Amino acid sequence: MLDLKKIGRARKRIADVVLHTPMAYAPILSELSGYEIYLKKENLQRTGSFKLRGAFNKIASLVEEGRRNGVVAASAGNHAQGVAFAARYFGIDGTIVMPESTPLTKVMGVQELGAEVILKGSNYDEAYAYAVEYAKEKGKDFVHPFADEEVMAGQGTIMLEMLEEEPELDAVVIPVGGGGLISGCAVAAKSLSPEMKVIGVASAGAPAMKLSYDAGKPIDTTGVRTIADGIAVRDTSPVTLEYIRKYVDEMKLVGEDEIANAILFLLERQKLTVEGAGAVGVAAILHKHLDLPKGSRIGIVLSGGNIDVTMLSLIIEKGLMKSFRKMKLVVTLIDKPGALERFAGLMREVQANIVQIGYDRTSTDLEFGDAHVSVALETKGAEHQEKIRQALRENGFPFREEH
Known part of the structure; x- marks a missing residue:
């Protein structure tokens, strides 16, 4: 069971490796929104994403149990780098299964961290299915990107840091894809500050968790299409849905243009490079999806900064045209x-x-x-x-x- 004690243990495990990222007041965004906004900058984390926290904590827990046969993960992005980094740190074999269409820069990024890359399948789901079977066949441990309590506990350490710096937050806004980040953060938030609202934001192009939250049961979608590739999850995990239903107060959706606007706003006005998934919370603020009292103190998690430069160029170009x-x-x-x-x-x-x-x-x-x-x-x-x-x-x- 995921609880505050497990998140506390995760914090000790990751303390010497994971950065305590800055949490800074955002004056321009605060003035525009009428809220008091604080940005938790996980885009500045090692490997460029919060995913390192959960991956490192999971692998550290395996090593503590003496399981050093190696780890396998399926990912085309941030989770891959987190697993590769942690495997190298502990001196164990790391294997990442990536879809065959994965850009070369991402493949090379994982290989530079010392992991073996296997290209398999035309999409993430096919790569995932292969990775699970590969791990069983080779006697290695599979590290799930979100549906694992040690992974969720690692992500929950973000909330411990946020509340230490700003203990009077009225609400926190967190990106949602598979739900590992918001599950860990919501458990920590409600344990330490029960009155604080926990609000999840997903892309309208990947709405599985929002649909499941509203329905009270897992609902899978037939496909996803979003520039927020870090939260482009097609199927709902019953594991994370259970925590989200219990601890999360609201779930919101933001559109593709809104995400793009938020990326450009953060780049231009906050001098921050943030990927699509990391920008959805700011998109919800900019486009008035939140219904909170004026003056509310809100923390927003900028979950990652690993945006493809071609995509960033396109967003800038379209943003200049629209403005x-x-x-x-x-x-x-x-x-x-x-x-x-x-x-x-x-x-x-x-x-x-x-x-x-x-x-x-x-x-x-x-x-x-x-x-x-x-x-x-x-x-x-x-x-x-x-x-x-x-x-x-x-x-x-x-x-x-x-x-």
């Missing part, structure tokens, strides 16, 4: 000397900075004698963009916008 700081146009010019110079001069007059440009005179959809200029413009808001449109119309430049 009217960038616009993309395809403008039709007469293909003759001076036409491009005239267009560029007009952009100078309206103070639109050209950051990218392309010239096309061969497309089959062009009239004879015309050319398309595709441009990306740095702009200063919605009003400025409308001024640019008006200038193009007045000067006879047909155009279309790209989004």
